[in-house]
Amino acid sequence: MISFIILLLLPSIVQSCLKVRTVEPPKCECLYYALDKNDFYDTIDSHPFYSNLTFYGSDKFAKPIVKTDECYVSLYCEGDFSLVVLDTQKTTIFGAYSADGMCDPLVQKWLVDDETGFGYYDKLYGTCVDFTNGGHLPSTKNPKTCGCVYKSLDSDNVKEYASHFDIYPTLLSKYRLEPALLSGTTEDGCATHFHCSSNNLKKIVVEQSRAYETTGPEVVTCYYFENKNSYEWSIIPGDNKDAMSTFIYVTCIDYAVRMPTLLPPSTPTCSCKTNLLLDRSIMYPASLVTNWNIQTEISEDRCKWNISCKENDDVIFTYDDVFSVKVSVKSQLLSAQCDLASNKWIVRSIDTNDTSVYAVDTLNYACARK
Known part of the structure; x- marks a missing residue:
């Protein structure tokens, strides 16, 4: 009986002897x-x-x-x-x-x-x-007129200049747009600041690779890069959207005024992918990317695209061949349609005396010149 009582008390005795160890948090070494x-x-x-x-x-x-x-x-x-x-x-x-x-x-x-x-x-x-007085040009090139491309967009011209960006069907085509106002220019006519006429309007910036809403304030500076023979904008600061861009489109959006749309609410968006090319090295024989000259005709469901370029620039189209080698195609017009069954683009590259047809996963395109 005594042995049985000792066995019953043993867990309590052992538990009372347990040591509680506290683990110190690691040191701050950020x-x-x-x-x-x-x-x-x-x-x-x-x-x-x-x-x-x-x-x-x-x-x-x-x-x-x-x-x-x-x-x-x-x-x-x-x-x-x-x-x-x-x-x-x-x-x-x-x-x-x-x-x-x-x-x-x-x-x-x-x-x-x-x-x-x-x-x-x-x-x-x-x-x-110190952003107050701008930076230094990387070369001595100093044109009499601004070498960088800038355009103020509104509801009348936004489709011509920005319909190929994803932000166009989701935002820019849905609300009224007013042109942005310049609040500063340099001696050669380049913009340095831009703003909206009312606090009720929100500023939208469209760059060569993206578009976004911003509160700024932006300080934009135009630079000439001799090694690339191109002018590019620098946006500093830009709501963490810092970038170099060959062009800037700016507009002011009024979320209180919706624009009429031709699409019924149930219309699906196109599932085929598009990609605006920026890297000149893959666009043989291009020496200058001129994406500000892109002209597009895009169907409302964004599954049919016609792409050409202003100023007689070439349309550049790239794809990967069976050996995963990137091939660059130069043409005057690209006509592309998304095949929903295969989720591939059927692309027709149209030149003066030739038309070639390709089936690709992504429509890679750009405007460029020699």
């Missing part, structure tokens, strides 16, 4: 860097935003002021300098505001309150930039 231009090559030379920063002289940069306390960091700039914070890929323009981050020791990433709310940053590369 990385941050305060940079000036001398530090760029060793830290951010492969970052997408790097090419924008290279247009500015060393006097346009300063290291941000940094305050730290264990797992907390704050970076900010003084005077006319704007704070620019780069992550591994993205860029955030904080301007006159500070970037305040808390290190999450479990993932060793910074949790930063930016304009989109709290978000994780792998690393914080901070620098202060």
Whole structure:
């Protein structure tokens, strides 16, 4: 009987002897860097935003002021300098505001309150930039008129210039558009700022590879690249949409006024893919990409496309052959129709004395000239 009682008490005795160990959280080892231009090559030379920063002289940069306390960091700039914070890929323009981050020791990433709310940053590369007087041209080319292509869009001309962008059927064709206003130009006539006439309007920027709504403020600068023989816009800052673009279309959208549409609500969108080409190296024998000269006739369901180019530029069409080698085709007109059964484009490349037919997964197209 005594043995039985001891067995009953044994778990209680053992439990009372257990030790409770607390696990200490890992140390905060999130990385941050305060940079000036001398530090760029060793830290951010492969970052997408790097090419924008290279247009500015060393006097346009300063290291941000940094305050730290264990797992907390704050970076900010003084005077006319704007704070620019780069992550591994993205860029955030904080301007006159500070970037305040808390290190999450479990993932060793910074949790930063930016304009989109709290978000994780792998690393914080901070620098202060003076955007007030623009950058430096990478060459001495200085045309009497602006070499960069700019167009202000409205409801009357948007289809001509932007119907091939995905944002056209989903947004630009649905609401009234008013032209954007220029609030600054350089001596050669290039725009430097653009805005909408009313706070009720929202600004839309269409670049060579994308289109987006933005609140700005944008500072746009036109540069000539001698190695590519092309003029390109730099947009700094641009609501984290930093990019170089061969053209800029800007419009102001009024979400309060809907436009009539020819499509019934149940009309399906086309499932075949399209892709606007940007890389000149795959467009033999092109020497200059001129996508601002694209002309399109697109069916309402976006399954039939006719593509040509203004100013006698060539339509370039590319596809991968059976050996996965990229082939470039030059023509005067592309006529493409999506075959819904196979989900492939049937493309007719029409030149002066020849018509060739291709079946491809993606309609890759561009305008270019020799």
